[in-house]
Every structure is written in structure tokens, then in C-alpha cells.
Amino acid sequence: MAENNRALIQLQGKFAASIIDVVEFRGEVTVTVKKDAIIDILSFLKQTLQYNLLTDLTAIDYLGKKEERFMMVYLLYSIPNKDRLRIKTPVTEADCRIPTASTVWKTANWLEREVYDLFGITFDGHPDLRRILMADDWVGHPLRKDYPLQGPDRQPYKGRLS
Amino acid sequence: MATTETMTLNMGPQHPSTHGVLRLVLELDGEVIVKVTPHIGFLHRGVEKLAEHRTYHQILPLTDRLDYLAPMSNNLGYILAVEKLMAVDVPERAETIRVIMNELTRLESHLVWLACHALDIGAMTVFIYAFRERETVMEIYELISGARMTSNYFRVGGLSQDVPDEFVKKVGDFVDSMPAYLDQYEGLLTTNPIWLKRTVGNGIISAEDAIDIGLTGPALRGSGVDWDLRRDNPYSGYEKYQFKVPTGENCDTFDRYKVRLIEMREACKIIRQGLDKLKPGPVLADFPQVCYPPKESVYNSIEGLIHHFKIASEGFAAPAGEVYQGVEAPKGELGFYIVSDGGNKPERLRIRPPSFVNLQAIEQMSVGSMVADLVAVIGTLDIVLGEIDR
Numbered sequence: 001m002a003e004n005n006r007a008l009i010q011l012q013g014k015f016a017a018s019i020i021d022v023v024e025f026r027g028e029v030t031v032t033v034k035k036d037a038i039i040d041i042l043s044f045l046k047q048t049l050q051y052n053l054l055t056d057l058t059a060i061d062y063l064g065k066k067e068e069r070f071m072m073v074y075l076l077y078s079i080p081n082k083d084r085l086r087i088k089t090p091v092t093e094a095d096c097r098i099p100t101a102s103t104v105w106k107t108a109n110w111l112e113r114e115v116y117d118l119f120g121i122t123f124d125g126h127p128d129l130r131r132i133l134m135a136d137d138w139v140g141h142p143l144r145k146d147y148p149l150q151g152p153d154r155q156p157y158k159g160r161l162s
Numbered sequence: 163m164a165t166t167e168t169m170t171l172n173m174g175p176q177h178p179s180t181h182g183v184l185r186l187v188l189e190l191d192g193e194v195i196v197k198v199t200p201h202i203g204f205l206h207r208g209v210e211k212l213a214e215h216r217t218y219h220q221i222l223p224l225t226d227r228l229d230y231l232a233p234m235s236n237n238l239g240y241i242l243a244v245e246k247l248m249a250v251d252v253p254e255r256a257e258t259i260r261v262i263m264n265e266l267t268r269l270e271s272h273l274v275w276l277a278c279h280a281l282d283i284g285a286m287t288v289f290i291y292a293f294r295e296r297e298t299v300m301e302i303y304e305l306i307s308g309a310r311m312t313s314n315y316f317r318v319g320g321l322s323q324d325v326p327d328e329f330v331k332k333v334g335d336f337v338d339s340m341p342a343y344l345d346q347y348e349g350l351l352t353t354n355p356i357w358l359k360r361t362v363g364n365g366i367i368s369a370e371d372a373i374d375i376g377l378t379g380p381a382l383r384g385s386g387v388d389w390d391l392r393r394d395n396p397y398s399g400y401e402k403y404q405f406k407v408p409t410g411e412n413c414d415t416f417d418r419y420k421v422r423l424i425e426m427r428e429a430c431k432i433i434r435q436g437l438d439k440l441k442p443g444p445v446l447a448d449f450p451q452v453c454y455p456p457k458e459s460v461y462n463s464i465e466g467l468i469h470h471f472k473i474a475s476e477g478f479a480a481p482a483g484e485v486y487q488g489v490e491a492p493k494g495e496l497g498f499y500i501v502s503d504g505g506n507k508p509e510r511l512r513i514r515p516p517s518f519v520n521l522q523a524i525e526q527m528s529v530g531s532m533v534a535d536l537v538a539v540i541g542t543l544d545i546v547l548g549e550i551d552r
Contacts, residue, residue, distance in 0.1 A: 110519070
């Protein structure tokens with residue numbers, strides 16, 4: 001159960017004011033936190049609770065579905081304890097930036113470059129924020145929901161199913 | 163006073179030892195590497211974007227085009243994520259066949275790794291031998307799925323079809339003969355002085371650094387971290403199999419070579435255990451909302467045809483929520499993160515590619531060594547660009 005999660009108990013004790021939401025689905029615990037506390041929380045989880053491996057870092061675009069357009073997702077794994085934890089934090093379109101997690105895990109370097117490339121979220125303090133998958137002179141961010149599937153200057157995609 | 167300056171050298175994207183379209187910009191001081199800047203994305207096909215426009219069944223063929231050297235592991239990771247989302251229980255026979263195929267895929271991927279890695283460092287014979295054995299795995303793929311590489315064999319809830327009768331004998335003969343072949347490779351390499359000179363002490367990365375930069379799979383175990391998702395977070399019934407998880411001590415290319423060779427021997431043991439416990443039974447879950455109907459019913463009844471048409475065209479609606487499933491792919495942790503908004507297509511499908519994250523360590527592992535040693539580092543990381551660029 002989510003309330004017995006070892007990380008959640010600690011987070012609720014130390015960062016109670018920053019936790020927006022806790023969800024458990026199919027045995028996986030997701031904690032949504034406020035953006036301004038994200039690096040403190042991630043460092044705390046790594047240093048104190050042994051979440052030493054940043055498995056994945058990505059973003060979701062909720063265009064037109066949520067007030068805050070983007071959601072950053074951090075997937076943590078603890079090799080000593082063999083458990084996972086998912087931390088999410090909302091990022092608005094107007095203030096499309098978030099502090100870099102590459103100061104906590106080096107893994108975040110390329111993963112954040114990918115999010116910057118495909119979603120257009122800027123990471124403050126990132127050592128080398130360049131596009132990684134798309135060409136350097138590419139215009140637009142392909143994984144945004146308002147980016148056409150078949151690319152710009154093409155007929156919009158009507159879907160495989162009529 | 164003489165002045166020296168560094169030289170910039172472009173390696174790839176068309177270069178035989180960069181294993182595909184990897185481009186490295188090297189800064190060299192004489193022949194010593196000062197800086198490595200990888201440039202990737204030449205094979206970017208937008209798989210994650212495409213997935214947002216397809217139903218859950220239609221995404222499956224995209225996944226085996228990621229790591230095309232280990233298609234079954236990709237299929238398995240995606241299928242397990244969807245099954246977790248839909249809470250589908252898979253019949254035992256299907257799970258056992260999945261484990262057998264997943265381990266055969268590990269053998270196949272490691273064989274290609276060994277072949278190319280040895281060829282890059284100059285041992286050509288191993289290349290020919292390893293591709294000979296890989297051909298048998300390809301034949302087994304063809305036998306069960308009809309395709310040699312893009313297998314597309316698993317389905318949500320089980321398998322697309324049961325294996326033919328000759329499967330057990332063919333796989334059994336292969337895994338029984340494999341240890342002798344592995345001895346053959348080891349005879350060519352493990353005590354070979356040239357091989358040792360090229361691999362011992364090359365590409366060293368400590369366990370702490372390896373975790374910090376996110377290495378997973380054999381690359382991490384070569385640095386002495388005893389962690390394997392098959393044992394520590396089992397899926398597909400891996401907890402019922404006996405196998406050892408090898409680890410290295412010296413964190414170098416030679417230890418990663420030893421780790422992968424032991425993994426191949428362990429994979430043979432897992433396949434043998436799987437063949438022994440293979441019992442007749444259904445290979446697809448009885449879950450009509452999600453699974454395809456059996457082919458006999460599609461061809462012989464109007465209800466079956468309608469059912470098939472509905473699943474193939476409209477798909478199924480998944481409950482709103484998000485799941486992550488990581489599997490121990492041959493190259494490291496392969497993860498699929500699905501965010502569903504309740505529709506028949508994912509809101510977001512994120513693929514966590516092991517090669518992408520592992521490649522990040524290339525600079526740390528090669529700065530200070532010679533250009534020729536960089537070729538060994540690329541080989542030992544075991545990257546595949548289809549997965550890095552997605």
C-alpha cells in the first residue's frame with residue numbers, strides 16, 4: 001500500500017508542504033511534488049534513501065487536458081533495496097523551465113537533453129543543453145501534442161482509423 | 163619553444179567499428195583522446211510519437227525495430243507493460259515460451275556483440291563462428307514467428323500462436339551444443355595475448371561512477387554490481403528458474419567480456435529448464451476484451467470474425483493510469499512507461515533504452531586512452547543505434 005511505502009513516509013515527514021498528490025496504481029507509487037522543491041527532494045531520496053539509480057527521466061505533454069501543460073517524470077530505482085519510486089512535477093507552458101537534475105545524477109545529462117529537444121523544456125544549470133536526437137537547426141519540438149505527426153508543412157494526420 | 167595543439171577528428175557516422183550510424187567527434191593530443199563528443203539521432207524515426215497515434219496492439223511491431231538484434235526482449239518489455247496496465251494473467255505455457263525465447267534472444271544479441279567486438283579488435287575467426295551459431299537462432303525465430311529478425315511474436319495475453327512440434331528438439335539441440343561452441347570462442351580469446359592486451363585495463367569505470375551515469379546490464383555487472391532484474395524484480399516467472407548472476411572485479415573490458423560469456427552459459431541453462439517444464443496448454447489468456455480470438459474461431463464463426471475485427475481496428479480501452487515495466491534486456495534495463503488517459507491509444511509511451519544511457523559513459527571510459535582503445539570501448543558498451551535513436 002502507498003501509505004506503507006518507505007520513501008513516502010519519509011517524504012511526508014520532511015517535505016509535507018511540497019507534496020501535491022500521491023497515487024498508487026498497479027503497485028507503483030507516484031508522488032507529485034511542487035517544482036521549486038524538486039532538486040531538494042531528489043537529492044534527499046538519493047542521499048538518505050539510497051535511490052542511487054536514475055532509471056529514467058522524461059516529460060508528458062497534457063495540452064488542453066491540464067492547467068499545467070507539462071509534467072516532468074523522474075523514475076528512481078534503489079539498487080540496495082530493489083524498489084522503484086516515481087516522482088512527478090508540473091511545469092507550466094509560460095514558465096517552461098526547471099532546475100537540472102544532472103547535479104544529482106550524471107545520467108540526467110543526456111535524458112534532459114532529450115526532453116529539451118523533444119518537448120522544449122529548458123533545464124537551468126545544465127552543463128551542455130543542446131538538441132540530441134533532432135538536427136541542431138531543427139525548428140519545433142516533435143513530442144509536443146501540437147506538433148503534427150507527419151512533420152510541419154505536411155497535411156495533418158487524419159488517423160489510421162476513419 | 164615548440165607549441166602543441168590538439169586535433170579534431172571525425173569518426174563516423176559511416177565507420178565500420180561504430181556499429182551503425184554513430185558519429186563521434188574526437189579531440190586528440192597526438193593519439194591520446196582528450197574529449198569525445200557523440201552525435202546521435204541519425205536513425206531517429208519518432209517511435210514514441212508514432213505510438214501516441216496507434217492502438218496498443220498496433221504498437222507492438224514498432225518495438226522490435228528498436229533493438230533489432232534482440233527483438234523478443236523488446237516485444238516482451240512492451241507486452242508486460244500493457245499486461246500490467248490491463249491486469250491480464252498469462253497462461254503458464256505462454257510464460258515459459260516467452261522465457262525460452264527471451265533467453266535465446268540474449269544468446270543471439272551476445273553472439274553478435276562477441277562477433278563484432280572481436281572483429282573490431284582484430285580477431286576475425288570468432289566473427290565467423292559466432293554468426294554460424296546466430297544463424298540457428300534465426301532459424302528458430304523463423305520457425306515460430308515466420309520472421310528472422312522482426313519477430314512480432316508475443317501478444318498481449320500470451321503468444322500469437324503455439325510453437326510447432328519440432329521446436330523443443332531444435333532448441334534443445336542448440337542449447338546442448340552451445341557450451342562446446344562457447345569453449346571454442348574462449349579458446350580463441352580468453353588466453354589470447356593480443357586479446358588480453360587490448361581488453362585488460364581498457365575502459366575502466368568504477369561501480370560508483372557506473373551507477374551514477376546510469377549503466378545497466380552486463381556493463382554494470384562488469385563493474386562488480388550484483389544486480390539483475392530477472393532475479394531482483396522477477397517477471398514472466400523468472401523466479402522459478404535457477405541461474406547465477408556473474409559480476410566482474412576489475413571494471414574493465416575484459417571483465418565485461420567474461421560477464422557476457424557466463425551470461426550466455428546461464429542462458430543455456432535457463433532455456434534447458436524452460437524446455438523441461440514446458441507442458442501442453444493454452445498460449446493466450448481468456449480475456450476477450452483485450453486478446454485476439456483464436457484463428458479457428460475467426461475463420462469459422464461470424465462472432466469470432468467480428469471479435470477479431472473489433473480488436474484489430476478499434477483495439478481496447480485501457481484504464482486511466484500509468485505503469486512502468488523494466489526488463490533485463492541483453493544490453494541492460496529496457497523499460498516501457500505507459501501513460502493512459504482511458505482511451506484506446508496511449509497518451510504517452512516512453513521507452514527507456516539501455517543503449518542510450520550506456521553510451522553516455524563513453525567519454526568517461528575512453529578519455530586518456532588511444533584512439534584504437536576507443537574502438538574496444540564502443541564494442542564493450544554493446545550499443546545498437548536503432549534503440550538509441552528510436
